[in-house]
Amino acid sequence: MKIETVIFDLDGTIADTLPLCIAAFKKSIEPFLNAEISEADIVATFGPSEEGTIRKLIPDNEQEGIKNYLKHYEELHHTCPVPFPGIKALLEVLKGNGVQLAMVTGKGLRSTRLSLKQFDLEPYFEVMETGSPEGPNKINGIRNILTRLNADITTSIYVGDAPSDIKYCKEVGIPIAAAAWATTTNAKELQALNPDWLFYSVEEFRLWIIEHI
Numbered sequence: 318m319k320i321e322t323v324i325f326d327l328d329g330t331i332a333d334t335l336p337l338c339i340a341a342f343k344k345s346i347e348p349f350l351n352a353e354i355s356e357a358d359i360v361a362t363f364g365p366s367e368e369g370t371i372r373k374l375i376p377d378n379e380q381e382g383i384k385n386y387l388k389h390y391e392e393l394h395h396t397c398p399v400p401f402p403g404i405k406a407l408l409e410v411l412k413g414n415g416v417q418l419a420m421v422t423g424k425g426l427r428s429t430r431l432s433l434k435q436f437d438l439e440p441y442f443e444v445m446e447t448g449s450p451e452g453p454n455k456i457n458g459i460r461n462i463l464t465r466l467n468a469d470i471t472t473s474i475y476v477g478d479a480p481s482d483i484k485y486c487k488e489v490g491i492p493i494a495a496a497a498w499a500t501t502t503n504a505k506e507l508q509a510l511n512p513d514w515l516f517y518s519v520e521e522f523r524l525w526i527i528e529h530i
Contacts (some may be wrong), residue, residue: 325421332398
């Protein structure tokens with residue numbers, strides 16, 4: 318298979334940003350609840366963008382909650398200052414070989430831009446599709462990217478770390494390289510869903526993909 322287009326997820330694929338997201342959610346939501354909220358309760362709302370999570374957990378304080386989330390997300394980003402080791406070099410190799418790079422993430426646009434700026438990765442992604450507060454939107458996002466780049470689905474892949482990514486890609490018909498290199502990823506759960514490929518490190522993925530570009 319020759320690969321001409323690679324679409325990346327962000328959280329857990331480009332960087333270990335999930336703990337940062339959880340910390341920012343807790344700081345922005347708990348003052349309105351006057352109580353602690355567990356990581357499990359936060360993760361249970363995932364699918365929509367962060368705006369959707371806040372809408373679900375503190376509907377009466379949605380706008381202030383979103384504003385606070387973005388503030389805390391930016392202030393706490395020093396806890397996740399860089400992408401996974403090898404990611405930037407991987408993107409450099411792909412771009413240098415003429416591979417089209419794009420991003421489809423469930424994150425909101427503002428937090429996505431904050432992270433890409435923090436990681437100095439903005440120049441690598443030609444186009445992006447971000448999340449919706451209404452609910453999961455990756456299927457449409459992937460389809461939109463393929464259209465916008467005039468990309469052939471048979472020479473394109475998606476790289477993501479979530480079980481839902483595998484399901485979405487199967488629905489779209491795009492091959493998926495499941496990324497199991499984040500500490501927050503359950504590799505067995507990914508394997509059970511039969512992704513096209515499963516990689517346990519960025520380096521393993523890099524060595525594989527340079528043989529296919």
